[in-house]
Amino acid sequence: MARRRPLGPLLLPLLLPLLLPPLARGLGLRAAGGRLPACGPCRPERCPAPASCPAPGIAARDECGCCARCLGAEGASCGGRAGARCGPGLVCASRAAGAAPEGTGLCVCAQRGAVCGSDGRSYPSICALRLRARHAPRPHPGHLHKARDGPCEFAPVVIIPPRSVHNVTGAQVYLSCEVRAVPTPVIMWRKVTQSPEGTRVLEDLPGDHVNIAVQVRGGPSDHEATAWILINPLRKEDEGVYLCHSANAVGEAETQGTVTVIDLSKYNAPRLPAPDDRM
Numbered sequence: 001m002a003r004r005r006p007l008g009p010l011l012l013p014l015l016l017p018l019l020l021p022p023l024a025r026g027l028g029l030r031a032a033g034g035r036l037p038a039c040g041p042c043r044p045e046r047c048p049a050p051a052s053c054p055a056p057g058i059a060a061r062d063e064c065g066c067c068a069r070c071l072g073a074e075g076a077s078c079g080g081r082a083g084a085r086c087g088p089g090l091v092c093a094s095r096a097a098g099a100a101p102e103g104t105g106l107c108v109c110a111q112r113g114a115v116c117g118s119d120g121r122s123y124p125s126i127c128a129l130r131l132r133a134r135h136a137p138r139p140h141p142g143h144l145h146k147a148r149d150g151p152c153e154f155a156p157v158v159i160i161p162p163r164s165v166h167n168v169t170g171a172q173v174y175l176s177c178e179v180r181a182v183p184t185p186v187i188m189w190r191k192v193t194q195s196p197e198g199t200r201v202l203e204d205l206p207g208d209h210v211n212i213a214v215q216v217r218g219g220p221s222d223h224e225a226t227a228w229i230l231i232n233p234l235r236k237e238d239e240g241v242y243l244c245h246s247a248n249a250v251g252e253a254e255t256q257g258t259v260t261v262i263d264l265s266k267y268n269a270p271r272l273p274a275p276d277d278r279m
């Protein structure tokens with residue numbers, strides 16, 4: 001196989017999908033017609049012991065059409081001195097400079113993006129789904145197919161609920177809540193309060209509390225969102241139950257944390273020793 005000098009780390013990922021089809025066709029022609037001059041006669045007994053390929057669909061022959069060889073599965077190395085090739089549906093993409101020997105790449109799915117399978121599970125790529133489908137148990141061969149592009153939708157699931165915190169008036173406390181959902185959920189903090197009549201009332205936060213700040217951010221992982229509520233300075237009336245409410249088109253989830261406040265103003269004399277006063 002003719003080896004190509006890398007065209008530059010930036011250009012190569014863009015060019016490879018364009019370059020590979022003619023390259024592959026070239027290889028096909030050589031395999032079908034005349035052998036590569038370097039190949040010589042095929043002596044199967046000289047082939048290295050056949051490796052068992054991770055997937056049946058990627059068993060192939062080497063560039064001389066002689067020895068059995070596995071094509072690269074998704075994530076396998078390709079290119080390099082041996083000219084390793086990728087399996088069907090995959091392309092050889094160059095890696096970041098310095099990450100691997102020059103000229104080697106990684107087999108990646110030609111169609112990027114996660115897909116939702118007919119089994120209701122998300123797959124990182126259509127290639128991963130096809131690989132799974134090939135390994136499907138006997139009663140369901142070919143049963144698994146792509147249901148839609150993008151990951152499967154699901155209602156919010158609480159990954160890390162808020163803790164329960166306690167501290168003194170004037171201190172700073174925060175609660176956080178981590179949720180996973182597709183599509184991305186909306187997260188809101190609410191405080192459980194009581195109306196003068198004694199019924200339960202939910203107050204959307206921060207409302208007009210100058211000592212309360214709310215922040216929502218995507219992450220830490222894909223399809224996750226984390227919401228924080230920061231109370232500073234803590235007042236006695238901030239004590240209570242805080243609800244982290246998350247919702248998307250599929251459903252909703254709620255989890256809660258509590259804040260307990262020790263009123264320092266009740267202990268005015270003598271003043272509590274600060275940690276540095278101890279010596």
Ligand SMILES: *[C@@H]1O[C@H](CO)[C@@H](O)[C@H](O)[C@H]1NC(C)=O
Binds near residue numbers: 166167171172173
């Ligand atoms: C109370 O808050 C302060 C910061 O304002 C913090 O250093 C301290 O660890 C907190 N105490 C407790 C018991 O969480």
